[in-house]
Amino acid sequence: MPRPLEGVRVLDIGISTAGPYAARLLGDLGADVIKVEPLAGENTRGLGLRYGDAGYLYHVNNYNKRSVALMLQDPRGRDLFLELVAKSDVVIENFAIGTMDKWGVGYAACREANPAIIYCSVKGFGESGPWAGLRAFDTVTQALCGLMYSTGKPGDPPLKAGPSVCDLMGAAVSSMAVMIAIAARRPGRSRFLDTALFDMGAVALSSLWPLARHGSAESLRSLGNRHPDHAPFDDYACAKGRVMVTVTRDAQWRALATLVGLPGEWSRQTRIEKREAIDAALSAWLAKHGAQEAAERLQALAIPAAPILDLEQVAKSAQLASRKMIGTLRHPVYGEVPLINTPLATGEADSRGPWRHQPVLGENTEEVIGDLLGHASELPSLRKEGVLR
Amino acid sequence: MSTFAHFESLLVVEVSGVFGAATLAAKLLSDVGCFVARLEVASGAPADDTESDRELLGLISRGKHSVAIDRSPAAADALDAMLRHAQILIVDREGLLRVRALLRCDELSARYPDLTVCACTPFGLEGPMATWTGGEEIVQAAAGIMSITGHPGSGPTRVAGIPFTYAAAMFAVTSCLADLERRKAGATTALLDVSVYDAAIAFESASMPAYFLTGTAPHGIGNRHSMSVPWNSFRCADGWVIICAGNHPNWVRLCEMIGRPELVADPRFATQEGRIAHVEEIEAAVSAWMRDRSVAEVEALLNANTIAGGSILPLHDVIEHPQFHARRLVDADARQSGAVFHLDHEPLDVREGAWGLGAGTRTVLVDRCRVPVAHYERWVADGVVMEAQGAAHAETA
Numbered sequence: 101m102p103r104p105l106e107g108v109r110v111l112d113i114g115i116s117t118a119g120p121y122a123a124r125l126l127g128d129l130g131a132d133v134i135k136v137e138p139l140a141g142e143n144t145r146g147l148g149l150r151y152g153d154a155g156y157l158y159h160v161n162n163y164n165k166r167s168v169a170l171m172l173q174d175p176r177g178r179d180l181f182l183e184l185v186a187k188s189d190v191v192i193e194n195f196a197i198g199t200m201d202k203w204g205v206g207y208a209a210c211r212e213a214n215p216a217i218i219y220c221s222v223k224g225f226g227e228s229g230p231w232a233g234l235r236a237f238d239t240v241t242q243a244l245c246g247l248m249y250s251t252g253k254p255g256d257p258p259l260k261a262g263p264s265v266c267d268l269m270g271a272a273v274s275s276m277a278v279m280i281a282i283a284a285r286r287p288g289r290s291r292f293l294d295t296a297l298f299d300m301g302a303v304a305l306s307s308l309w310p311l312a313r314h315g316s317a318e319s320l321r322s323l324g325n326r327h328p329d330h331a332p333f334d335d336y337a338c339a340k341g342r343v344m345v346t347v348t349r350d351a352q353w354r355a356l357a358t359l360v361g362l363p364g365e366w367s368r369q370t371r372i373e374k375r376e377a378i379d380a381a382l383s384a385w386l387a388k389h390g391a392q393e394a395a396e397r398l399q400a401l402a403i404p405a406a407p408i409l410d411l412e413q414v415a416k417s418a419q420l421a422s423r424k425m426i427g428t429l430r431h432p433v434y435g436e437v438p439l440i441n442t443p444l445a446t447g448e449a450d451s452r453g454p455w456r457h458q459p460v461l462g463e464n465t466e467e468v469i470g471d472l473l474g475h476a477s478e479l480p481s482l483r484k485e486g487v488l489r
Numbered sequence: 490m491s492t493f494a495h496f497e498s499l500l501v502v503e504v505s506g507v508f509g510a511a512t513l514a515a516k517l518l519s520d521v522g523c524f525v526a527r528l529e530v531a532s533g534a535p536a537d538d539t540e541s542d543r544e545l546l547g548l549i550s551r552g553k554h555s556v557a558i559d560r561s562p563a564a565a566d567a568l569d570a571m572l573r574h575a576q577i578l579i580v581d582r583e584g585l586l587r588v589r590a591l592l593r594c595d596e597l598s599a600r601y602p603d604l605t606v607c608a609c610t611p612f613g614l615e616g617p618m619a620t621w622t623g624g625e626e627i628v629q630a631a632a633g634i635m636s637i638t639g640h641p642g643s644g645p646t647r648v649a650g651i652p653f654t655y656a657a658a659m660f661a662v663t664s665c666l667a668d669l670e671r672r673k674a675g676a677t678t679a680l681l682d683v684s685v686y687d688a689a690i691a692f693e694s695a696s697m698p699a700y701f702l703t704g705t706a707p708h709g710i711g712n713r714h715s716m717s718v719p720w721n722s723f724r725c726a727d728g729w730v731i732i733c734a735g736n737h738p739n740w741v742r743l744c745e746m747i748g749r750p751e752l753v754a755d756p757r758f759a760t761q762e763g764r765i766a767h768v769e770e771i772e773a774a775v776s777a778w779m780r781d782r783s784v785a786e787v788e789a790l791l792n793a794n795t796i797a798g799g800s801i802l803p804l805h806d807v808i809e810h811p812q813f814h815a816r817r818l819v820d821a822d823a824r825q826s827g828a829v830f831h832l833d834h835e836p837l838d839v840r841e842g843a844w845g846l847g848a849g850t851r852t853v854l855v856d857r858c859r860v861p862v863a864h865y866e867r868w869v870a871d872g873v874v875m876e877a878q879g880a881a882h883a884e885t886a
Binding site: 159279320 | 542616623655660709800819824876
């Protein structure tokens with residue numbers, strides 16, 4: 101069965117996570133994603149934990165792509181990039197504002213090269229607002245969007261999310277925006293898509309906006325694992341391990357109340373007022389059961405509960421295996437590489453894994469610059485003069 | 490304001506029990522111009538919703554059109570009419586069960602071959618947790634997110650808000666539109682199965698490898714970065730500031746900013762590896778400089794020195810900030826959330842639907858789905874479908 105985006109070509113000129121992961125998601129759907137890297141390679145090739153000689157983040161963010169290494173600061177490199185734009189449908193970049201224009205490959209130049217280009221600008225704070233020019237990493241946007249203030253246990257310093265949630269949500273919204281623009285495209289009509297990590301951090305907290313509008317800043321400081329509007333709602337120690345329990349509805353409470361010997365008619369407001377007493381009764385019941393067993397027994401009564409698992413437990417779980425979210429790719433250079441598969445759904449059970457390996461630096465220069473652009477005879481001189489690799 | 494006129498012809502039907510990824514996915518489709526009909530069952534029971542609950546419902550529902558039906562078999566005809574005209578059906582687990590039960594049909598793709606059906610659930614439709622109930626926090630616990638969030642020694646901690654639910658909603662929208670593209674090419678497809686759990690696992694791309702490579706599960710490291718130093722939150726005289734000066738040029742500028750230029754030449758700190766190995770000494774130097782300064786002073790100096798960082802703002806301040814409003818994340822009255830990206834340098838148009846219970850019943854069934862008026866009136870008279878009456882409550886299960 102054809103992949104949904106077969107025939108769509110995407111230029112990925114991003115670094116780190118937000119841009120490259122957005123492009124990879126489009127690759128997961130079958131787009132021909134060409135990663136344009138500097139001659140020394142994109143930064144994650146040399147960052148953090150390595151698999152072979154490449155940072156692991158590179159492996160995860162860049163499968164289902166091809167790679168060309170191009171010196172954009174050289175006029176010939178710039179021209180080759182714009183030639184690629186002319187033969188592509190989408191450009192995704194996540195450099196600081198003004199960088200692409202400085203290199204002569206910003207939206208205006210891309211649109212001139214291809215009047216129907218879909219150009220996605222992924223930024224920390226977007227292209228508008230007083231913070232548009234600020235330097236940003238995921239952590240900075242987590243701090244400025246309110247997420248760090250509300251994450252963390254009461255009494256502890258503010259805390260960022262373990263995963264780079266703003267980066268990855270930035271990638272998710274960017275791939276979604278591009279998909280929307282592709283689905284709605286009209287001949288000869290370019291589109292400029294402006295996405296922001298800050299926006300994503302802010303909307304991740306949208307469930308708390310009403311509380312923030314009506315309450316004090318203090319009321320949302322370091323929420324820990326509790327919810328200010330629901331009880332019982334926390335993590336609890338079990339005979340073995342810990343479990344998260346989140347009762348939000350009366351029916352769930354009635355089922356739990358029977359189990360822990362408390363009145364089932366307590367309303368939501370009463371439950372909040374009696375939070376400590378409920379927690380004590382629930383803790384006493386949980387102390388007799390392991391976390392997995394407790395969660396299964398609570399779930400059997402339609403009470404939201406789950407064991408709190410570490411990544412080893414997750415990696416070995418039947419749930420993860422059934423979801424096919426972890427796979428192994430046989431790479432011609434790196435051998436067997438364990439990878440996280442795509443979260444996108446195509447309706448095909450076996451379509452989650454990579455269909456193309458993550459490229460080594462400049463692996464596809466011949467087929468892209470040589471064959472696609474027709475510059476095969478110039479490759480030796482372009483290489484010799486440091487325009488490409 | 491910008492819009493995608495193309496999507497006005499798309500009818501999206503949402504059937505969801507509780508607030509979650511399905512609700513948000515339908516909201517996102519509404520934001521880009523789709524006509525979203527939300528199917529609801531009227532209930533006489535008063536809900537114990539708080540003002541915040543009702544406000545949240547408004548934030549995510551205003552662009553949708555509510556269609557109210559009862560539980561009778563005849564309501565299946567109304568749903569059938571909607572699905573025959575719809576291009577996308579978004580459901581959560583309860584919604585999927587309800588649709589299948591009402592239509593007495595398990596194979597929706599066979600009955601509606603032109604319909605993209607997308608289930609957005611906490612744990613997906615397969616696996617031992619497929620039938621588990623729960624929202625964001627339950628998934629964060631089971632997917633390992635809580636185990637990698639936390640200060641050292643503070644224990645597992647959830648991430649505030651609903652980042653993984655939101656991400657799953659965006660993945661659902663992308664998956665649905667990709668499915669429409671494939672249908673354009675003549676292909677047929679099966680049920681799309683998107684889960685919050687899968688989104689959470691996908692977001693562990695920097696943590697899961699640590700387990701793959703070392704065999705040891707990583708745990709929360711607070712606000713530090715495992716690959717870059719200095720990178721942490723620091724206490725000022727009147728609050729907290731985050732500093733992310735992980736690369737060498739930033740390190741040099743930071744040393745100059747804190748009046749310790751000699752640290753640049755110190756061989757212990759010359760490389761990233763060296764700075765990681767000596768993180769305590771480096772953070773002590775930064776902390777000593779920060780502790781008597783105000784957040785505003787530090788923030789201004791970070792900006793002047795082009796070092797990534799900033800204050801740690803409460804949500805209370807964020808939603809009043811000019812940046813939040815410049816990005817149009819809410820409409821002018823803050824009654825409805827806006828679209829999550831800008832198009833051609835303009836925010837997307839914030840759409841007004843008919844989201845009160847039953848307020849969109851006639852528009853959806855008669856105008857969009859071509860149900861004959863006489864037929865529709867009979868449904869209304871029989872109580873099979875309901876129009877807005879003001880006092881009824883929507884059942885959320």
